[in-house]
Every structure is written in C-alpha cells, then in structure tokens.
Amino acid sequence: MNLSVVAMAITATAVGTGIALQAAVNTSLARRIGTLEATLVSVTVTWLILATLLLVGLRRGSLGQVLSVPPYLLIGGFLGAAILIAAVTFAPRLGTGGLIAAFVVGQLIGALLLDHFGAVGLRHIPITPVRLAGAALLLVGMRLVIR
Numbered sequence: 001m002n003l004s005v006v007a008m009a010i011t012a013t014a015v016g017t018g019i020a021l022q023a024a025v026n027t028s029l030a031r032r033i034g035t036l037e038a039t040l041v042s043v044t045v046t047w048l049i050l051a052t053l054l055l056v057g058l059r060r061g062s063l064g065q066v067l068s069v070p071p072y073l074l075i076g077g078f079l080g081a082a083i084l085i086a087a088v089t090f091a092p093r094l095g096t097g098g099l100i101a102a103f104v105v106g107q108l109i110g111a112l113l114l115d116h117f118g119a120v121g122l123r124h125i126p127i128t129p130v131r132l133a134g135a136a137l138l139l140v141g142m143r144l145v146i147r
Helices: 003-033 035-055 063-068 071-117 129-146
Strands: none
Touching: 003 035, 003 071, 035 071, 071 129
C-alpha cells in the first residue's frame, strides 16, 4: 500500500469514530426532543455547514447541474435520513457499538453487491470466496458485539 492509501484509511477510520459519536449524540438529543425532530436538527446543522462552505467558495462542482442528473442519483438524501432515524431509534436498544457493527455489516454487504454488479458506474469487482469470508467474519463480529 502506498502512503496516500494508508493516510486515507487512517482518516476514514478517524471519521468512523465520529459516526459512532454522531449516533450517540443524536440518540441523546432524540430522548429530549423526539426522533424525527433530532433527525431534522442534525440534517439542518449539516445543511448549514455545507451552505457556509459553498458560500465561502470551497466548491469544486456545479450545483446548478443537479436538475439535469438522473433522479436515482438523489437517493442519498433519503438514505441519509434513514440512517439518522435508524441510529436514534436502534442505538438505545443495540448500544452504539452494536448499531455501528450492524451498519458496517450492512455497508459491506451493500458494497460487495454494488462492486460485483458494477452498479451506478462503479468498477466491476467480483464477489470472491475470500471477500465472502471477510464479510462472514464481520457478521460474526457484529453478533459478538451485540451479544
């Protein structure tokens, strides 16, 4: 692995700890104000940060092109809301560790399928026995964490 890949993996791991913190904080917020309300607050803060970054000139693309993209490319917003709602709903019962373990297993299953079929313009990477073994190990790990 080259240095940039290692740096990306370390950064992604650090951001991953933020995902666990986000689930815990949003769960606490939901206990005080409600599930959908906490989700709305979280998304609104995200929107405000992104709008500010765009306004100060930290942009690389063209937001005006959004109306010309295929509608299925806009599903990310729906998925983001579903993730936040699931987090604040399930974390009290599964624990933050269990929630994140389940999310990681789901992400890996989805990623393996997306890669295998080369979906939404991704490079085709077939599902192999070794990749399936890795997914199975994560599934066992999830079970141990939720236990």
